[in-house]
Amino acid sequence: MADSIIEINDVSKVYDNGVVGLQNVSLNVKKGEFLVIVGLSGAGKSTLLRALNRLNEITSGEIIIDGESITKAKGKKLREIRRSVAMIFQNFNLVKRSSVRRNVLSGRVGYYDSFRSTFGMWSKADKERSAEVLRRVNLLEKYYDRADALSGGQQQRVAIARALMQEPKIMLADEPTASLDPATSQVVMDDLQILNNDGITIVANLHSEALALQYATRIIGLAEGKLIFDKPVEQVTEADFDSVYGRTPKSVDTTKTSEQPTAGKTVEQAIELATEKNDEDAEVSVL
Amino acid sequence: MSEAPKRSFVARFHLKPITWFLIIVVVIYLAGQLTEANLLAFFNGHAIQQFGVIFGRMLHPEWSYFPQVIEPILETVRMALVGTLVGSILAIPVAMLQASNVDKIPVLRTVVRILSNLVRTLPDLLMAAIFVAVFGIGPFAGVLTLVIFSFGQMAKLSYEAIETVDPGPIDALETAGANKVQVISFAIVPQVLNTFISNFLYTFEVNVRASTVLGWVGAGGVGQLLDSSLRFTNYERAAVIILAILVVVIIIEVISNYLRGKLA
Structure with a gap:
């Protein structure tokens, strides 16, 4: 097939x-x-x-x-x-002590080497992408907040934003x-539906x-x-x-x-x- | 009214704990006999008189000696700081290799754990004595001792902290295609950083106290000064040194407790 x-x-x-x-x-x-x-x-x-x-x-x-x-x-x-292949989880699996920003950008590490990712040397395009994916899940105003300051639903949507940073097919x-x-x-689920409409297999x-x-x-x-x-x-x-x-x-x-x-x-x-x-x-x- | 369940004779009269208590008393008595420990010697007239003499002289500290104590005591603190810092940094990779959620090779993990346990069994004073013999009298021998002690302590405390992290973020990072270094820096380090700093402060506290003793074998710091004062039976000076150590240790403990409270 x-x-x-x-x-x-x-x-x-x-x-x-x-x-x-x-x-x-x-x-x-x-x-x-x-x-x-x-x-x-x-x-x-x-x-x-x-x-x-x-x-x-x-x-x-x-x-x-x-x-x-x-x-x-x-x-x-x-x-x-x-x-x-991105993934989201029942317990969101965010790093609670880290900022939303760092959590979201961590979805991009597959495109970086150890050194540049560890020291946060993200490209301008990826910083903009991190803002863009958070805007998509309506949480852009939480960009600099700590992950554990968010409610459960918000954390799951940050996890979706992190997953989107991978530019996944699945x-x-x-x-x-x-x-x-x-x-x-x-x-x-609506967020997942929108991603599905954009062509991502769920x-x-x-x-x-x-x-x-x-x-x-x-x-x-x-x-x-x-x-x-x-x-x-x-x-x-x-x-x-x-x-x-x-x-x-x-x-x-x-x-x-x-x-x-x-x-x-x-x-x-x-x-x-x-x-x-x-x-x-x-x-x-x-x- | 229903009757309470019956207990056996042994349970009813607590025969087991009583037997254990008696065994322990006998063991302690025999140990005392073999080592010729005699509690009464502590209270005999001569010993008490000696205590009285030393304590009496210590009640009149030679305050003018205080300026000469400052530099050695700062040296002690510096030794502790350098020793703790270097030891703790060296402990980080070793802690990673011992943690089962980072190091997936059981053989490597076991070997590193055994080696790091061995390091922890070395007595400080013995190490200090050997380093003094090799590198000569002075603070360098003391610093080396503290490096090794801090290394052993921090390697153990850190690997235990690493093993208790939430595994969820590790899954999330691996999903994103992260390599080992990225998993560590994004998923593990943020989760253990506070514990690590807290353990660092605690080890520093212990080292300040330990390094006052290390001077006894010539490994630098205020201990060396204390040793010579006692050797020349200069108890008025010894009192000043002991008081100074007490103040410094208390100050460091207060600061460390405050910071660790903030980190928790």
Whole structure:
């Protein structure tokens, strides 16, 4: 497939303690897709996502990013491939003691050598780019603030700005809204939607079925490390969600109640457990 | 009313802790016998009289001697500062090599940890004595000793601080295609900098106190002066020196505590 930007060929992952993370997963992601991965906690969603930029190693199989094997890449080659694959995280992963500016510019380090980046010798173009990406997420006025002075939603948007500094072709999002309240979740997902409209391929793990159905162009379901379904969003049915969440069909109509990532999922306690982290970060940011 | 659960005989009468207590008392008594330690010797008439004489003379410090104490005590502080600074800088790369989240090669990590543990087991006074023998009497031997001591202490404290950083920013930097140096300077250094400075100040404090003692073996500083005053039983001068050391140590502790409070 010529237009595939990510090719996942028969990928398996077994952790050192014997836990199976992924079992023979194969799929291709086309350029410009907004792919959402759903599944229970421990189903292998994060394992799959973190395998795509090799934050986790895989046990067997191969992953091709834009025509190049990231599985076989080493050293400089690996760093160059990673540069084109940005990522945002559930816990934002900003350096809290550093300024927003330094956090955002740190997304650009792949284009610099150790010396120039460490001593902050950024090019004029990149300084302007850092202001531009922050303006895109509506946080330009926070440029010189410390990262830990920002609310959860703002921190996630700074993380998006940092990711944009990479000028990525692909954006991975590992539970980007799990630490956020519903309103802020929408803002963050809207930001991802805009990037997707600009041509960046998005691969996101989501707990919320509602958000998945609202933003995805294609949804895949994982359970126990195996691919359960893989469909364009128009064809995804309630039965598909039931299959990955191990529910008996028609138990609860979660598409109506799961707007909030931290509430409404009374059926599956496992989901609730995984999403109730960091409630204190859940502050609505009105900007 | 429900009855409380029954405990076994041993648990009810606390037989285990009592047995341990008795064992410890016996061990201490035997250790005292073997080393011929005698608590009563401390209180016998002669010893108390000696204390009285020394303390009495120290109660009349020779204040005119004070100007001659200033320079050696400044030398002590300078020795401590240079020793702490050089040792701490040398400790940075070694701390990185010991931290499992930076150094991914287990063998290298283990080797460096063993070596750095060995450095920490060297007694200061022994090192100072050896350096005095090699480089002669004077502050250089003292500074070298403090460099090695600070190095061992800072390498351990720093690697422990590095291992407790939030791993999230490291992931984020690696995602952006950062190399090892960039991960360290963007994700790790900002997270450990305050702890590092705080540990530096603490090590400096310890070194000021240690370097007063190092003079005993001829390694420079105010200790050398204290040694000679005591040797010539000049307790009036010794009192001035001890008071001066006390004041300097307290001043440095107060400043260091204040700064470390600000860093926390």
